[in-house]
Amino acid sequence: MADINCRKRGAKWEYYFEGAKVDGKRKRISKGGFDTKKTALEAGVKALNEYNNSGLHFVPSELSYSDYLDYWLENYCKVNLKTTTYEGYVKKIRLYIRPALGKYKLRSLTAATLQEFINLKFNEGFSRNTLSALKGILSGSIGYAVEPLRFIQANPMLYVKLPLKRATPSTATRTKKRRSFTKEELDIIFNRFPEGHTCHIPLQLAYRCGMRLGEAFAITWDDVDFDNATIVINKQVQNNNKIWGFTPPKYDSYRKIKIDKTLLALLQKTKLRQSKAKDLYEEHYTHYYENSNRELITDKIDDTCTEIELVNRRDDGTYIQPRVMQHCSRVIHYDLNIIDFDYHSLRHTHVTKLVEAGANPKDIQFRLGHKDIKVTLEIYAELTEKMQIQSLDIIENIF
Numbered sequence: 001m002a003d004i005n006c007r008k009r010g011a012k013w014e015y016y017f018e019g020a021k022v023d024g025k026r027k028r029i030s031k032g033g034f035d036t037k038k039t040a041l042e043a044g045v046k047a048l049n050e051y052n053n054s055g056l057h058f059v060p061s062e063l064s065y066s067d068y069l070d071y072w073l074e075n076y077c078k079v080n081l082k083t084t085t086y087e088g089y090v091k092k093i094r095l096y097i098r099p100a101l102g103k104y105k106l107r108s109l110t111a112a113t114l115q116e117f118i119n120l121k122f123n124e125g126f127s128r129n130t131l132s133a134l135k136g137i138l139s140g141s142i143g144y145a146v147e148p149l150r151f152i153q154a155n156p157m158l159y160v161k162l163p164l165k166r167a168t169p170s171t172a173t174r175t176k177k178r179r180s181f182t183k184e185e186l187d188i189i190f191n192r193f194p195e196g197h198t199c200h201i202p203l204q205l206a207y208r209c210g211m212r213l214g215e216a217f218a219i220t221w222d223d224v225d226f227d228n229a230t231i232v233i234n235k236q237v238q239n240n241n242k243i244w245g246f247t248p249p250k251y252d253s254y255r256k257i258k259i260d261k262t263l264l265a266l267l268q269k270t271k272l273r274q275s276k277a278k279d280l281y282e283e284h285y286t287h288y289y290e291n292s293n294r295e296l297i298t299d300k301i302d303d304t305c306t307e308i309e310l311v312n313r314r315d316d317g318t319y320i321q322p323r324v325m326q327h328c329s330r331v332i333h334y335d336l337n338i339i340d341f342d343y344h345s346l347r348h349t350h351v352t353k354l355v356e357a358g359a360n361p362k363d364i365q366f367r368l369g370h371k372d373i374k375v376t377l378e379i380y381a382e383l384t385e386k387m388q389i390q391s392l393d394i395i396e397n398i399f
Contacts (some may be wrong), residue, residue, distance in 0.1 A: 004044040006037050013037050013187040015044030019051065023088050065109060066102030069093055072141045082247060083240045089137055096121065096134060106145060107152050111159040114138060121164045125171035131162055154315045178354035181338070190334055195260065198320045199328040201270065201312060207348035208263045210368045213343050215249055216236060217322045221271060221309040229264050231371065237296075237322065244321065253369030270311070277315035286317035351376075 004017050005191040014032030029051065051200075063071075071091070077086045100117050101109070117138075122131060139157040146155045149243035163169075181189075186207065193199040205216040215235030223232045233255050235246040246256075278285050289294050289305040296319065297310065312320040325343050332341040348370070354364050 004041060004048055006044065008037070013040035015047070016041045017044065017048055017051075056114075063105050063106045064102065065104050066098050068106045068121045068145065068151070069102065069141060069320050070097065074146055076144055083238055088133075092130075092134060097137060101138075106142075107395055109142065109156055111156040114156055114160045117161060118162065122167070125169055128162065128165070135160065135162060141270075178342075178348040179340065180349045181345065186337055186349075189332060189338070189341075192336060193264065193328060194330065195269075198312075198324050202320075202322075202325065202343075203328070203346065204263055204266060205320055206343055207350055208260055209257060210347045210350035212236065212250060212347065212369070213315065213325065215369075217312050217320070218246060219311045221311060224267055224311070226264065226268060229261075231259055232254050239294075243260060243295050243297075244319065245293065246290065247294070249369060251371040253370065255366055255369070257367050267311070274297070274313065274315070278317065281316055284316065288314075288317075288319060289319040305339075 005369075006013055008014075010033055010279065012032055013034040013036060014030055015034070016028055016030035019027040031043065031047065032040075032042060034326055073086070073090060077089055081089070097117075100120070102115070104113065108147065114329065118135060119129060121134060126134075134158070137286040138160070138201050142152075142157050143155045145151040152318070157322070189203065190200070193203055199261065202213075202216045204212045205219065206213075209216075211219075211233065212290045215233050218235045223234065225231070233253070235250055236249050237244050238247050239245075286298060287300075288298060288308045288310060289300045289310050290298055291301065292304045296307070299306070310319055314320060329341060329343070332338050351364060351368060354367075361376045364370075367372050368376070370376050
């Protein structure tokens, strides 16, 4: 084991120790500029520990789970995950995991401690989806400490289970029940945000196509096939460091879907209006380009940039951003008194209407971009009042 030595060089002190040989030659590691021998020796001890741990600024066996989570987020999550996924992890770690488990050493975490955490959140009313997300973060982070890092020998999360579905929590589960909006409610919403309003097309894309928010605001005119009445969903928009850019759709759910005549006519009129506005504004029109990082920029900086013709844009060409839906939702909540509205509810309404009309579950799964057919079938299981009435009518006719 290398020894730490100190020596005085002029008025300052320096530490040094012997490192591994490089190309057969001795490699000395040193640093000077310390006012006293004591401070030089303390810095040398820290530097040697880092050196012996391959440059890490900590000793893995002594690392707290809180500090390890910071390391995992920075060195794995930020590199490998989508920005929205990374930000979701950061939020759940900050709100739930770090306050409960961050104080423990990484190596001291046990299956019992981790199971107690999951059970506690279950009894506090956390939904099964949130519990699954928390369990995934715990499993992923601790598993990474086992392989490839080898900070610890085993992953205790292998033995942690979610409560059974039939289990009853101490506090009612926090679930947001979405419902299908009635024709009267939809008429109220679309009358408040009529054709030409910045929110009209995004609302229609959710209601008539079942698009997610990021997908609706990523649609470009080359995605729309007017001859065959189809739209290709091949991207979504996300904001990263205040810059909008394209990423693959959620779950890589690339798809081409049919659109109805009403939406087709609306898009045709919108494209014509945008074309006339572009000619009117001339050099004052805002153009957008996609650079090599798939970011939306307004200046074509090189030949790798491709002009993007966005569907959601104002007459002067400026991009209508997803944030407009925040204002839209507030108006619907407080002015229109539809307090349970959110953008995803229109997607749910779209699915419900397809289910009521007898559409095939597999077709709905493809149209909505559901990752798993189970998601679609769960919606089928939640029968609407209309379907129950239809079933009752059938029974009455049979018997």
